[in-house]
Amino acid sequence: MDVTIVTRDGARLGVPCAEGQNVLAAAEEAGLYLPSMCREGSCGMCAAHVTEGAYEMGACAEGALPKGEGGVLLCRCLALSDLVVEVPVRDEQIGRHRVPERRAVIAGLVPAGAGALAVTLQLEADETYGAAADFVPGQFFEMTLPGADVRRAYSLANLPNWDGRLEFIIRLVPGGRFSGWLAAEARVGQMLELRGPMGHFALDEASPRPRVLVAGGCGVAPILSLLRQMAEYGDATPVHLIYGANREAEFLPPHVLAEMKAALPQLDVTYAVWHPEAGWNGFVGTAAEALSVVLASGAAVPDIYVCGPPRMLEAVEGAALAAGVPAAQFFAERVQS
Amino acid sequence: MFCFQCEQTSRDGATAGCAGAKGVCGKDEVTADLQDLLIYELKGIGQYTHRLHKLGKPDADADRFSLYALFTTLTNVNFNRARFTDMIAEAATIRDRVAKAYEVEAAAAGKIPAMLGAAAHYQPAGDLSGLLAQAPVASVRAGVEKVGEDVIGLRSLILYGLKGVAAYAHHAEVLGEEREEIYAGVAKALDFLASDSTDIEALLGEALELGKLNYTVMETLDAANTGNFGTPTPTAVRTTPVAGKCILVSGHDFGDLRAILEATKDQGINVYTHGEVLPAHAYPKLHAYPHLVGNYGGAWQNQQIEFAAFPGPIVMTSNCLIEPQPSYRNRIFTMGPVGWPGLKHLTHNDLGILVQAAKATPGFATTAPEKQILIGFARDTVLGVAGTVVEAVKSGAVKHFFLIGGCDGAAPGRNYYTDFADNAPQDTVVLTLGCGKYRFNTHDFGTIGGLPRLLDVGQCNDTYSAIQIALALANAFNCGVNELPLTLVISWFEQKAAAVLLTLLALGVRNIRLGPSLPAFLTPNLINVLVEKFGIQPVTDAKADIQAALTRAA
Ligand code: SF4
Ligand code: SF4
Numbered sequence: 001m002d003v004t005i006v007t008r009d010g011a012r013l014g015v016p017c018a019e020g021q022n023v024l025a026a027a028e029e030a031g032l033y034l035p036s037m038c039r040e041g042s043c044g045m046c047a048a049h050v051t052e053g054a055y056e057m058g059a060c061a062e063g064a065l066p067k068g069e070g071g072v073l074l075c076r077c078l079a080l081s082d083l084v085v086e087v088p089v090r091d092e093q094i095g096r097h098r099v100p101e102r103r104a105v106i107a108g109l110v111p112a113g114a115g116a117l118a119v120t121l122q123l124e125a126d127e128t129y130g131a132a133a134d135f136v137p138g139q140f141f142e143m144t145l146p147g148a149d150v151r152r153a154y155s156l157a158n159l160p161n162w163d164g165r166l167e168f169i170i171r172l173v174p175g176g177r178f179s180g181w182l183a184a185e186a187r188v189g190q191m192l193e194l195r196g197p198m199g200h201f202a203l204d205e206a207s208p209r210p211r212v213l214v215a216g217g218c219g220v221a222p223i224l225s226l227l228r229q230m231a232e233y234g235d236a237t238p239v240h241l242i243y244g245a246n247r248e249a250e251f252l253p254p255h256v257l258a259e260m261k262a263a264l265p266q267l268d269v270t271y272a273v274w275h276p277e278a279g280w281n282g283f284v285g286t287a288a289e290a291l292s293v294v295l296a297s298g299a300a301v302p303d304i305y306v307c308g309p310p311r312m313l314e315a316v317e318g319a320a321l322a323a324g325v326p327a328a329q330f331f332a333e334r335v336q337s
Numbered sequence: 338m339f340c341f342q343c344e345q346t347s348r349d350g351a352t353a354g355c356a357g358a359k360g361v362c363g364k365d366e367v368t369a370d371l372q373d374l375l376i377y378e379l380k381g382i383g384q385y386t387h388r389l390h391k392l393g394k395p396d397a398d399a400d401r402f403s404l405y406a407l408f409t410t411l412t413n414v415n416f417n418r419a420r421f422t423d424m425i426a427e428a429a430t431i432r433d434r435v436a437k438a439y440e441v442e443a444a445a446a447g448k449i450p451a452m453l454g455a456a457a458h459y460q461p462a463g464d465l466s467g468l469l470a471q472a473p474v475a476s477v478r479a480g481v482e483k484v485g486e487d488v489i490g491l492r493s494l495i496l497y498g499l500k501g502v503a504a505y506a507h508h509a510e511v512l513g514e515e516r517e518e519i520y521a522g523v524a525k526a527l528d529f530l531a532s533d534s535t536d537i538e539a540l541l542g543e544a545l546e547l548g549k550l551n552y553t554v555m556e557t558l559d560a561a562n563t564g565n566f567g568t569p570t571p572t573a574v575r576t577t578p579v580a581g582k583c584i585l586v587s588g589h590d591f592g593d594l595r596a597i598l599e600a601t602k603d604q605g606i607n608v609y610t611h612g613e614v615l616p617a618h619a620y621p622k623l624h625a626y627p628h629l630v631g632n633y634g635g636a637w638q639n640q641q642i643e644f645a646a647f648p649g650p651i652v653m654t655s656n657c658l659i660e661p662q663p664s665y666r667n668r669i670f671t672m673g674p675v676g677w678p679g680l681k682h683l684t685h686n687d688l689g690i691l692v693q694a695a696k697a698t699p700g701f702a703t704t705a706p707e708k709q710i711l712i713g714f715a716r717d718t719v720l721g722v723a724g725t726v727v728e729a730v731k732s733g734a735v736k737h738f739f740l741i742g743g744c745d746g747a748a749p750g751r752n753y754y755t756d757f758a759d760n761a762p763q764d765t766v767v768l769t770l771g772c773g774k775y776r777f778n779t780h781d782f783g784t785i786g787g788l789p790r791l792l793d794v795g796q797c798n799d800t801y802s803a804i805q806i807a808l809a810l811a812n813a814f815n816c817g818v819n820e821l822p823l824t825l826v827i828s829w830f831e832q833k834a835a836a837v838l839l840t841l842l843a844l845g846v847r848n849i850r851l852g853p854s855l856p857a858f859l860t861p862n863l864i865n866v867l868v869e870k871f872g873i874q875p876v877t878d879a880k881a882d883i884q885a886a887l888t889r890a891a
Binding site: 041095125132 | 347349357360361362363364365366367400419422440465466469539638639641642645648661662664665666668678679690693694696697698699700702746748853854872
């Protein structure tokens with residue numbers, strides 16, 4: 001079904017709406033963030049009027065429902081046919097993740113474990129967006145290969161900041177166009193075009209549950225950002241990091257996680273190496289296998305955040321489901337390879 | 338979780354109140370339970386500090402902590418559960434200190450220390466799950482099956498009134514105005530709550546006591562504001578943007594605003610007020626900062642839209658904070674009692690990051706055509722023209738005064754107050770305070786007998802000023818406040834309004850119209866008491882209520 005949102009200033013915005021989905025959620029899925037607060041039909045913030053079409057209003061507080069024909073609360077309004085909905089806000093007031101296009105200068109290129117590069121970019125100040133690096137920990141930027149129509153998305157490893165600094169950890173894929181360019185041609189001072197931030201991989205800060213963070217290879221970048229966010233805000237939620245790699249040499253230099261542990265005292269870390277060399281006395285196996293062990297030993301069912309290559313994500317999700325972790329407690333982000 | 342402290346509380350279940358995983362305001366279960374525990378600890382602290390006050394040996398830090406901690410639990414103030422876990426630990430340390438002091442001081446005074454109830458001895462668990470398991474003992478509804486709904490309702494009225502008292506007193510305290518009487522009164526109220534009284538008369542008496550205390554508190558806050566910033570004068574405030582880097586200050590705290598104005602001096606940054614900070618412009622010493630350029634936006638419930646559109650950092654200094662949208666999450670900061678997980682908290686000493694944020698964000702590209710509103714009709718101004726006012730009433734030019742005060746909210750029912758103001762006849766004067774006015778303070782009300790017909794007295798905090806105006810009028814007419822051609826129309830939202838209501842009742846003000854809905858914690862029995870004893874009336878339809886008020890007065 002299609003919902004047409006008509007703003008106060010007459011803009012008409014089309015939004016697909018699935019059966020059983022409320023209009024507020026449908027609009028958000030389409031990238032339109034309408035005002036809302038309680039999301040359960042009590043506060044009245046998402047009041048609107050349906051002018052065409054059939055709908056069903058779920059339970060809501062009597063006083064919150066707007067007066068007049070077709071008065072609805074979007075968080076409780078299910079479409080039964082195509083709908084036209086008038087919202088009491090102007091087009092420009094609707095929050096949008098219209099993705100910013102930015103320019104940034106390469107400020108640092110440093111090896112980050114075998115086969116990976118720590119890339120630092122400095123954003124250029126911009127009339128619309130200013131100079132800040134404004135993103136949510138867990139999000140990514142898309143970079144364009146200079147002079148080519150090739151784009152790659154990479155997750156940020158640092159925290160939002162007012163200096164405009166973006167930090168990435170990028171795997172050097174043999175034969176990869178972008179990472180090949182990074183390894184061979186990129187130089188400090190060069191300009192890159194970016195789009196971002198994007199992505200919904202983020203901490204559920206309201207959850208009371210402990211957290212298990214699973215990083216596969218360069219998937220450690222957004223995981224580091226989440227950990228840094230916890231440290232920055234003194235979040236005392238128990239947290240366990242499972243950091244998997246094919247070989248020990250691929251891990252980030254040890255001081256990175258040592259600093260993390262100093263800033264986040266409750267952090268436990270399990271290193272999992274799939275193909276260990278002689279002398280490795282940590283966990284032997286994949287990150288998914290390490291997760292099964294951790295889940296079997298823990299008391300409370302944790303929230304799970306995982307970032308890594310697609311096959312690893314599948315294995316980790318399988319391990320989580322097998323251990324009875326509900327899907328709603330599973331947050332995943334894929335690393336491009 | 339169970340919380341029914343504000344007007345927008347969920348009324349879906351059998352018992353009205355937010356009892357799911359999240360309140361209507363966005364407060365989650367964990368935070369709500371931790372807030373209950375913190376209050377339980379404060380009652381325990383109050384048991385000791387009340388006795389220390391009586392012994393003449395108060396603990397100033399414990400008293401200040403109690404105000405601050407109560408303030409953090411108001412609606413739309415602090416949602417950061419990490420902050421509450423910290424405060425719970427801090428409260429236990431303070432409690433141990435005042436417990437020891439009480440033992441020592443009682444012995445020194447030759448008295449046997451009293452045996453104190455459970456709250457005084459509560460030991461908070463060491464981790465979150467332990468704390469959550471303890472929470473039921475601290476719930477506002479604890480023991481309801483034994484004591485009944487009326488007792489729970491009255492205890493809640495006292496607790497919520499006390500929260501409002503604490504918020505006002507904290508605002509005064511951070512501006513350097515503190516009174517022993519206030520600290521003693523707050524400690525006494527906490528001690529009373531800790532006694533778990535079931536005596537309806539005693540509970541009602543305590544509620545009115547608290548109303549009286551709040552009168553002193555509001556007087557103190559008025560002294561703090563005027564002492565620090567001068568006497569409010571009628572001031573035109575710009576409501577449109579000026580080109581340049583910018584910071585938006587919301588909430589209620591003028592001390593925070595001053596600190597921000599100082600930190601941004603000569604930096605090419607313009608400062609705008611938002612919501613209830615608007616009245617700041619009327620204070621000469623704040624108005625004197627050339628970079629305090631105007632007001633941006635309206636009442637608190639529009640903040641998600643307004644903050645998203647504001648091209649600079651935003652500071653929330655007290656209530657009312659609602660969940661920050663992703664688009665402005667990184668550039669909204671909290672101060673004082675306010676908190677949200679993942680937002681940066683600022684103190685007066687670390688405002689550098691705010692300046693940095695203002696410089697790194699785009700600011701307004703262009704200056705919009707100037708628009709203004711007129712504010713600042715506090716008591717000195719109105720009383721300064723008291724002669725004109727009295728004459729206007731005697732000559733029949735002014736038939737009636739309506740004081741429309743209180744908070745705004747998101748529910749469409751709040752239109753009542755706009756309708757009321759707009760439909761008040763031309764020969765009546767509308768006084769207003771609080772943020773309810775944002776719905777109509779841009780409407781043209783005209784003038785009457787040389788006075789603007791709409792007089793903006795200030796913040797919800799400025800009820801003191803409004804009461805002074807009413808008392809002075811009563812004096813001029815040689816009658817009681819209830820005989821004045823004056824009707825109070827109060828729109829309540831959160832706990833400061835509960836404190837103000839108790840003050841008005843304690844002063845004997847009758848026939849107040851209260852809405853948009855009556856507090857969920859007041860049972861039908863308790864509402865009957867309010868109606869019978871104080872003539873409180875729920876709002877109905879604006880036009881009908883205006884008519885009723887004018888008929889009664891005639
Ligand atoms: S403050 Fe109000 S909305 Fe929030 S949980 Fe309590 S009653 Fe509900
Ligand atoms: S008047 Fe009440 S609702 Fe309005 S801003 Fe002040 S505290 Fe919040």
